[in-house]
Each structure stands twice: as structure tokens, then as C-alpha cells.
Amino acid sequence: METKADKLQKKAIRDQQKRIKPGECQKYVRMVLDSDILFSKAHGLGHDLKSEIDKLQLNYVIRNLPLKMCVIWERQTGQRELLPTDNLDSPLSAHWDIENQVIQFHTAEELSKERSVSEIVRSLQSSYPEAKHTVALLGHRNKTADSKAVNYSLIDLQVLHQTASVQIPPIAGEVAATLRRFTKAIAEAPYKQQKSETLGTFKKFLANDKKQCVRVVGTSGFGRLWQQHLNRLPLVTLEVAETIIAQYPCPKRLIDAFEKDAETEREKIADLKINRGAPQPLQSDRRIGNVLSGKLHMLYNSRDPNAII
Amino acid sequence: MAQRLEIKLKQPNPLFEKWLEKWLEDAERRNTKSQYKLREALQALRSYPLPLSSGRECAILRGFGTTLCNLIDEELRLYNVKHKNDVPLQSTMQTFESDVKQLVESVKKSKCRNSPKKTQTKITKKVQKAIAEEEERQRQVVMSPGSFRIILLVDTQETSGKNKRTLDQTRSYLESFELLYEVRRLTIGDFLWIARDQEGNELVLPFIVERKRFDDLASSIRDGRFHEQKHRLRQCGLQNVIYLVEDYGDNEHLGLPMESLQQAIVNTQIHSGFTIAHTQNNFRSMKHLQGVTKTLIRCFKEKVLLSTAKENLRPYHSSADMVGLLKFRTLYEDSARGAQLTVREIFVQQLLQLHSLSLEKALAIVEVYPTPRLLLDAFERCTTEKKRNCC
Numbered sequence: 001m002e003t004k005a006d007k008l009q010k011k012a013i014r015d016q017q018k019r020i021k022p023g024e025c026q027k028y029v030r031m032v033l034d035s036d037i038l039f040s041k042a043h044g045l046g047h048d049l050k051s052e053i054d055k056l057q058l059n060y061v062i063r064n065l066p067l068k069m070c071v072i073w074e075r076q077t078g079q080r081e082l083l084p085t086d087n088l089d090s091p092l093s094a095h096w097d098i099e100n101q102v103i104q105f106h107t108a109e110e111l112s113k114e115r116s117v118s119e120i121v122r123s124l125q126s127s128y129p130e131a132k133h134t135v136a137l138l139g140h141r142n143k144t145a146d147s148k149a150v151n152y153s154l155i156d157l158q159v160l161h162q163t164a165s166v167q168i169p170p171i172a173g174e175v176a177a178t179l180r181r182f183t184k185a186i187a188e189a190p191y192k193q194q195k196s197e198t199l200g201t202f203k204k205f206l207a208n209d210k211k212q213c214v215r216v217v218g219t220s221g222f223g224r225l226w227q228q229h230l231n232r233l234p235l236v237t238l239e240v241a242e243t244i245i246a247q248y249p250c251p252k253r254l255i256d257a258f259e260k261d262a263e264t265e266r267e268k269i270a271d272l273k274i275n276r277g278a279p280q281p282l283q284s285d286r287r288i289g290n291v292l293s294g295k296l297h298m299l300y301n302s303r304d305p306n307a308i309i
Numbered sequence: 310m311a312q313r314l315e316i317k318l319k320q321p322n323p324l325f326e327k328w329l330e331k332w333l334e335d336a337e338r339r340n341t342k343s344q345y346k347l348r349e350a351l352q353a354l355r356s357y358p359l360p361l362s363s364g365r366e367c368a369i370l371r372g373f374g375t376t377l378c379n380l381i382d383e384e385l386r387l388y389n390v391k392h393k394n395d396v397p398l399q400s401t402m403q404t405f406e407s408d409v410k411q412l413v414e415s416v417k418k419s420k421c422r423n424s425p426k427k428t429q430t431k432i433t434k435k436v437q438k439a440i441a442e443e444e445e446r447q448r449q450v451v452m453s454p455g456s457f458r459i460i461l462l463v464d465t466q467e468t469s470g471k472n473k474r475t476l477d478q479t480r481s482y483l484e485s486f487e488l489l490y491e492v493r494r495l496t497i498g499d500f501l502w503i504a505r506d507q508e509g510n511e512l513v514l515p516f517i518v519e520r521k522r523f524d525d526l527a528s529s530i531r532d533g534r535f536h537e538q539k540h541r542l543r544q545c546g547l548q549n550v551i552y553l554v555e556d557y558g559d560n561e562h563l564g565l566p567m568e569s570l571q572q573a574i575v576n577t578q579i580h581s582g583f584t585i586a587h588t589q590n591n592f593r594s595m596k597h598l599q600g601v602t603k604t605l606i607r608c609f610k611e612k613v614l615l616s617t618a619k620e621n622l623r624p625y626h627s628s629a630d631m632v633g634l635l636k637f638r639t640l641y642e643d644s645a646r647g648a649q650l651t652v653r654e655i656f657v658q659q660l661l662q663l664h665s666l667s668l669e670k671a672l673a674i675v676e677v678y679p680t681p682r683l684l685l686d687a688f689e690r691c692t693t694e695k696k697r698n699c700c
């Protein structure tokens with residue numbers, strides 16, 4: 001019997017899942033811009049930036065951040081305390097959690113000064129030790145690319161300090177567009193994280209294979225399905241699969257044969273001749289071979305999922 | 310039954326080898342461009358098992374162009390003049406053949422005396438090889454400061470293949486920067502850095518570069534390779550992935566809207582944790598790699614490098630005095646597309662072949678029945694009819 005508490009918990013989980021879905025999630029994430037950014041005279045920032053951000057209808061607040069010229073992000077997590085009389089559908093309380101990304105704006109002049117990179121990294125580390133930092137360089141890529149000092153700084157940032165950097169043309173519209181991209185990516189991050197947790201344990205990337213999948217209607221289609229099953233093994237080409245299918249038209253036959261007598265079956269499979277079209281005098285690998293035979297055996301008989309094929 | 314006898318000359322071309330070594334040493338000392346070709350030629354000569362009688366014959370080997378062959382012939386001419394009356398140092402094919410005949414006779418005689426142990430060697434040879442490979446994998450390699458050189462490895466796909474013009478450019482830019490680099494087939498990434506010591510051990514620095522020109526980026530997103538490539542890069546064990554995005558002219562006609570591509574790049578930084586570097590063209594990309602290489606050389610100069618297994622790798626900090634690194638051979642073998650697949654993974658892929666089975670359902674099935682065998686066992690145990698995958 002489901003208690004009210006159980007129901008509430010399930011609803012909370014469902015709501016949370018909905019909230020991190022792409023599309024929905026952006027409603028719950030906002031930018032926090034340091035006030036200095038909006039008073040900056042640098043090209044691309046200041047009032048121009050504010051109007052561009054407003055044009056894009058981005059969710060943001062302005063605050064005096066502990067580290068100047070930074071942008072951080074916050075997410076509404078929907079923590080709420082419910083009184084017995086509260087309505088379940090009441091709006092989320094205004095509790096915002098900080099996200100783990102920080103951007104700090106810099107100009108090319110600042111970056112070309114000596115030791116500036118280590119100082120920038122140090123201050124970012126002390127103000128936001130848990131976050132991933134990005135140095136946003138305001139400058140045209142064409143022009144700053146010629147500046148050796150800036151290039152060295154960027155490379156030091158990348159290699160010595162393992163800190164990200166992004167170059168933005170000093171135009172308010174471009175800066176706003178960059179901020180929007182970051183916001184979108186950060187908003188969707190928990191969803192992507194969830195997906196990668198399950199997929200990440202597999203060595204092979206799994207989400208791609210749907211293109212060749214087989215529609216099985218009634219009993220037809222199983223033949224093609226069996227062939228594609230065999231193709232999943234790295235050594236199996238079309239001809240190899242056909243040879244196997246000729247001998248074992250369906251998986252059950254293969255498995256039963258293994259059950260009867262594994263050793264002889266393996267040798268039998270190993271000796272199956274692959275027909276590669278016109279017979280050529282010097283072809284040596286017309287057999288299935290011991291290796292592949294062994295792998296087939298292991299695939300359909302192993303009870304250890306981590307056995308390496 | 311006939312037995313196979315393998316006879317190899319220890320040094321079939323000692324004279325030519327000596328000369329090449331001397332020329333290589335000179336080239337290295339003067340740091341000229343010819344050292345790369347000389348090294349390649351010397352390696353090829355060392356691997357060639359038969360005696361060569363002239364510079365012209367050397368032309369069959371890799372790295373021997375007309376200039377080098379002529380140099381050898383000239384050196385040979387001078388040598389013959391000097392040593393007209395001496396016994397020839399370099400064996401010719403005829404002497405080689407007669408020597409081989411003699412050797413075969415003597416082996417035959419000794420074989421008659423000893424009892425044959427043929428079948429024993431046949432079984433253990435394969436096992437021996439496997440044991441040797443495993444030992445090589447486990448063997449610990451330590452490199453102390455000053456005992457290694459850092460070399461940029463360039464994937465063969467970056468210097469040959471589809472668009473030969475741009476890709477020859479890559480090679481010529483790298484040559485002009487006078488970087489220590491080598492073209493090699495890589496199973497993951499487009500550029501890597503290795504530390505190599507005198508014995509030839511190679512450890513991979515924890516940085517890997519995937520170069521993506523804007524048109525590549527667009528096409529890989531459209532055909533689905535984008536996520537697969539990123540997945541493999543995250544799995545390889547090299548912590549710092551540099552995603553080198555390169556402009557393609559004016560970035561027009563890419564097949565996808567520019568905003569989507571820009572979002573994909575930001576997603577790569579935020580979700581996959583890669584470092585993004587954005588360059589305008591091939592030259593600037595190579596220049597960037599030159600900068601990174603120099604910085605890495607500076608950074609790793611005083612470090613002690615230790616070979617480490619993938620599961621024991623620790624996060625890399627540039628301030629550390631000692632760093633655990635993967636062996637190149639290990640990385641190469643483990644990152645190949647078909648490498649190290651488990652039964653579970655193949656089973657999931659098989660399940661996905663069915664149109665109505667979604668990824669979530671397949672993963673759920675594999676959670677309870679991780680191998681085909683276990684699923685079949687369960688079927689056998691149950692009494693009700695379920696959907697089965699057979700004819």
C-alpha cells in the first residue's frame with residue numbers, strides 16, 4: 001500500500017526528472033553577473049551587453065561577486081518544506097544552488113602581462129575552489145593571434161594550469177551569444193551526466209547502433225536479426241556470418257550444438273570454409289579459424305559478463 | 310618430417326650501417342633536416358636481413374633516395390680503392406649462400422645426435438609468446454629527468470589519405486618548426502606526446518589532441534560519429550583532451566547552422582570536460598601544437614616518469630615531481646575499436662539490433678541477465694512462454 005509519503009517521494013523524483021530535461025531545464029537556471037561587468041568600459045561589456053542579454057531573454061541577476069568580472073550560474077533545485085496543509089502544486093521556493101562553472105572576463109592586455117596567468121588562476125582557485133574555470137578573452141581572434149605573449153599565456157593556461165579559455169570578439173552581441181551557449185550547456189549538464197553514467201561503463205559507444213536495427217513482424221525478420229547479431233563480433237564480416245548461418249540457421253541450433261559437445265563443435269566451426277566469391281589460388285584464410293570459433297563459444301556460453309572477447 | 314630452420318645474419322651489412330650511423334651522428338650534432346631521413350634509412354637497413362652489394366641496391370629500402378644511394382656508392386668506391394688487397398668485410402650474396410649451406414649441414418649433423426623435442430616446442434611457443442607479451446605489459450618502466458626525449462606523434466591520417474594537399478602541408482609545417490615528431494598509426498586521437506628513453510620505452514603524456522575542422526565537425530555530428538569519438542576519447546585514460554577546432558575557410562556551407570556547431574563546441578567543453586582550442590587554419594593549428602609541445606618539454610623536464618596501469622592512473626598536476634603514465638603499446642592496443650570488448654557489451658549490442666528494444670530496455674535486461682547464456686538459463690527455468698529470439 002502506497003502511503004502519502006511514498007506518493008510524494010515518487011512525484012518529487014518525477015518532477016526532478018522533468019526539470020533536468022533539455023528544454024525545461026533552462027527555466028530553472030540563471031546567470032549571476034558581477035556588477036563590474038555592467039559598468040565596464042571594455043568593448044563588448046557594459047550597457048551594450050545588458051541590452052543584448054535582455055534581447056535574448058536570458059534569465060539573470062546582477063550581484064557583487066567576491067571575484068570581479070565573473071559570471072556564475074545558479075539552479076533552482078526545488079527543495080521545499082511541506083506543511084500538511086500545503087498544496088502539492090505550489091511553486092518552488094526560491095532556493096538556488098550554485099553550479100560548478102565560472103567564467104571570468106579578461107582583455108588581451110591583461111593576459112600579456114608577465115605572471116598574469118598564474119595570478120588569475122590562483123584568484124579563481126581561492127574564490128571558487130570547487131568549480132571549473134574558464135578565462136574569457138575579449139579580442140578578435142585574427143588580431144590577438146598575432147600577439148605572441150597572449151598565445152603563450154593561453155597555452156600555459158591550457159597545459160600548465162589545465163584551465164579552459166574561450167576567445168570572444170569584443171562585440172556585445174557575440175558575448176551575449178556565448179553566455180547563452182554556456183547557460184544552455186550548464187542547464188543540460190545534469191541530464192547528460194545521468195546518461196553518461198550508464199553509458200560510460202561500456203567501452204563501446206552504445207547509443208549509435210539504431211540505424212541498422214531489424215523490424216521483426218510476426219516470425220519474419222529473425223534471419224536478418226540473427227545475422228546482425230553475429231556481426232556484432234569484431235571479426236565477423238558478411239561472408240563469415242553467411243558461412244555460420246549456412247551451418248546454423250538460428251542461434252538455438254548453435255547453442256544446442258555447443259551443449260551437446262563443445263569441443264567437436266568448435267573444431268567443426270573452425271573448419272567451416274568461407275566462400276569469398278571466385279576461388280583464388282593463394283587465399284589462406286578461407287576457414288573460420290580457431291580464434292573466431294572460440295569467441296563464438298565464449299559469447300554464447302559464458303556466465304561471466306566481464307569476460308573479454 | 311622436415312623441419313624449418315631459420316638462419317639470419319647478425320649483421321648482413323655492417324659497412325653500410327657504420328657509414329649511416331656516422332652520417333646520422335653528424336646530422337644530429339648539426340641538427341640538420343637530413344637526420345630524419347637518415348634515421349629512417351638506418352632503421353630500414355638494420356631490419357633488412359640480406360647482404361646488399363652496392364648503394365644502388367639499397368634503393369629498395371625505405372628512406373634511401375637517389376642522393377643517399379649515390380653517397381653510399383661513392384663511399385664504397387673510395388673504400389675499395391683503399392682496401393684493394395684486403396679480405397672483403399661485407400659478405401656478398403654468394404658467400405652468404407655457401408655459408409648457409411654449410412650451416413644447414415652442421416645443424417643436420419647435430420640434430421641427429423640430439424633427440425627431437427618438436428611437439429613440445431610447438432605448444433609452448435604460442436604460450437611463450439603470450440607470456441612474453443604479458444610480461445612486457447607488466448614490466449615497470451622508470452624514466453628519470455634527462456633520460457628521455459619528448460616526441461610529438463602525428464596520426465598517419467593527418468599526413469596521408471583523403472586531401473593530400475592539406476595533409477602534406479601538416480608535415481611540412483612541422484618540419485619547418487624543427488619539432489621532434491614522428492608519424493605513426495594511432496588508434497585514438499590525432500596527436501599524442503610520448504617520452505622515449507634510450508632503450509626505446511615509450512610512455513604517453515596525459516594529453517591527447519583531436520583535431521576537428523569545421524566541416525569535419527558538421528559531418529560527424531550529422532552521421533553520429535561526434536559522440537562516439539568523444540566517448541572513446543574519454544575512455545582512453547589520457548586525462549587532458551584537447552579538442553582542436555579549426556576554421557574551414559569562412560565556415561560557410563557546412564550543412565548545419567553555425568549556432569548548432571558553436572553550441573556543440575561549448576557542450577564538448579562543459580559536458581565532456583575537454584579543453585577547446587580554436588584556430589583559423591592548418592598553419593595556426595600546427596603552430597599551436599608547437600607551443601604546446603615546447604611547454605610540455607619545459608614542464609616535464611625535471612619529472613620522474615613511471616609506467617602505470619590504466620586503473621592506477623592519478624589525476625595529473627603540472628606541479629607533481631613524479632607522474633604515472635601509460636605505455637604507448639598498452640594505449641595503442643586498448644584503444645583500438647575492437648579491443649577489450651566484453652561479453653556483456655556484445656550482448657547489449659545484439660539486443661539493440663531489435664527495432665522495438667530501446668537502449669533503456671536493453672540496459673535493464675543486461676542488468677539482470679548480463680550474458681546470453683544467463684538469459685537462456687532463465688528461460689529454461691521459467692514455465693510460461695516468453696518472446697524468444699530464435700526461429
